[in-house]
Amino acid sequence: MPDSLTRDSTTTSVVLLATTPACRLLSGDGTLLDRLSDQLAVLPVRDVLVVTPGGGLGSDLREVAKIARGSAGAVAVLPADLVAHTEALALLLEHPAHDTGALVSYDAAAAPLRPPVRLDGPRIAAAGSSFHVVPEANATFRGLLQVGEADLASLADVAEELAELAETGKLGPVTPVEAVDLLLVGLVRSGVTVRAAGIGRLHADRVTGQISADVAVTRLAEIDEARVRLDTSVKDDDGFFTTFFVSTWTRHLVKPAVRLKLTPNTVTGVSVGLALLAAVWFSAGTQGGRLAGAALLLLSFALDCLDGQLARYTRTFSPLGAWADGMADRLKEFLVYIGLAFGFGGTEIWYLAATATILQAVRHAIDYTYAGAVADSARVGALWGRPAGSLLESLDARRDHGVLSFAHRLERDTVARWLKKMIVLPIGERMALIAVTAAGWNARVTFLSLLCWGGLAALYQLTGRIARSAR
Structure with a gap:
């Protein structure tokens, strides 16, 4: 039965599974x-429910289901034998969205307490346990699972189904140690979208004995959590130009921005102002104007990167801010198009500018409509539809083929x-393309470059979206 340790907060409720002997191992005093x-006391959690040993794995899972059905907010589940950096726990528990996610390491070396997972971009596409195998795993689950309020019904259903399967022996010799691993498997296979929260250089390890516990605690002291927090404020999946030519120096502006009490929205506003000035300079139509416009445009983009880094560092991002x-x-971008067209002059350039604008709008429509369709299908599949995958499949044999298989192979190089x-x-x-072509040549070269590269990009995106949808 769970014991409740109530905190004064307004966010996630935590279910702490103190159901294994390892949670009683010594650590400090x-x-x-x-x-x-x-x-957990220093993190923004609403309350902590400690589940103590009872009737075995089935009983533990039914307790989780009961808590999920009675909760009014997000619920996090983690084993009490987890030795982790506080900053690693905060990756999920301090996330303002309080969405469904799991703590993962990109180290794919699976072990009994590090079950394999397969990531597809930012989400978990497949998860494993001692019973469920994951082909082509590229990461490992590190013990902390958070379920958003919208997915709590799915969590409860999955926990109850797993409890019944465990009690009837249909999952093999699984034990209470695997409770949270099985829950992750169930959510993924039921169609719930589970975000992967990568721990980077941080540690999060489950332990089984006193020696391993001592080693795990010692390893924590080897990492500067503050430094890691700054490093993780920089997106690790950005494009080439952003990663190597912008984020390498904007990251050093994050702490000064915090000391100046700048908000991400303030930085966004300044970025828009600089882009407007860039458009004004472009509209002059002179070589000097194009050079000044290019410099202001690149500075505007740098601030655009900084606002996201500042939001992630302070964890003050929100759906409104993202929108x-x-x-x-x-x-x-469209202000700059207008400025370039004005500066070049003539009817032809406006046709090119309009075509580039339409192409960019179509490309964004391809991305956002696909993302919306995926979210809707996942919601329907999780709440009302049939499960995406049976919990009794010991081998996850669903593999990607054709274009998707080729794309996954590319990721390894x-x-x-x-x-x-x-x-x-x-x-x-x-x-970068706009700045370089505008400063070095003229607006016609800029728009033609955008149309050629953008057209190829649109074809690539469309092919990928169709392949994923067909899967």
């Missing part, structure tokens, strides 16, 4: 359970992976 409770940032990106990122002409590459 207390136990691993005490250590984890102290960590405003996306709208600001489109506004800045560093050069090919960066080429794959560049081919879709992300915003960093677009801003």
Whole structure:
């Protein structure tokens, strides 16, 4: 039965599974359970429900189901034998969205307490346990699972189904140690979208004995959590230009921005202002104007990167902020198109500018309509539809074929992976392309370059979306 330790907060409820002997191992002046409770006390959680040993795995899972059905907010489930950096726990528990996600390491070396998972971009496509095998795994699950309020009904259903399967012996010799692993498997196979929260250089390890517990705690001291927090504020899946030519120096502006009490929205506003000035300079039509416009455009983009880094560092991002940032990106880009067309003059350039604008709008429609369709299908599949995969499949044999298989193989090669990122002409590459072509040549070259590269990118995106939809 769970014991409740209520905190004064307004966010996630935590279910702490103190159901294995390892949670009673010594750590400092207390136990691993005490250590984890102290960590949760400094994080924004609403309450902590400690589930103690009872009737075995089935009983533990039914407790999770009961809590999920009675909760009014997000619920996180984690084992009390987890030794982790507080910053690693915060990746999910301090996330303002309180969405469904799991803590993962990109180290794919699976072990009994590090079950394999397969990532497909930012989400978990397949998860494993001692019973469920994951072919082509590329990461490991590290013990912390958070379920958003919208997915709590699915969590409860999955927990009850797993409890019944475990009690009837249909999952083999699974034990209470695997409770959270099985829940992740169930959510993924039921169609719930589970975000992968990568721990980077941080540690999060489950332990079984005193020696392994001591080693795990010692390893924590080897990492500077503050430094890692700054590093993780920089997106690790950005485009080539952003990663190597912008984020390398904007990351050093994050802490000064925090000291100046700048908000991400303030930085976004300044970025829009600089883009407007760039458009004004472009409209002059002179070589000097194009050079000044290019410099202001690149600075505007750098601030656009900084606002996201600042939001992730302070964990103050929100759906409204993300929407405003996306709208600001489109506004800045189209203002620059107008400025370039004015500066060049003539009817032909306006046709090119309009075509480039339409192409960019179509490309965004391809992305956002697909993302919306995936979210809707996942919601329907999780709440009302039939499960996406049976929990009794011991081997996840669903593999990608054709275009998707080729794309996954490309991800394993560093050069090919960066080429794959560049081919879709992300915003960093677009801003660089506009700046370089406008400063070195003229607006006609800029728009023709955008149309050629953008057309190839649209074809690549469309082919990928069709292949994924067909899967």
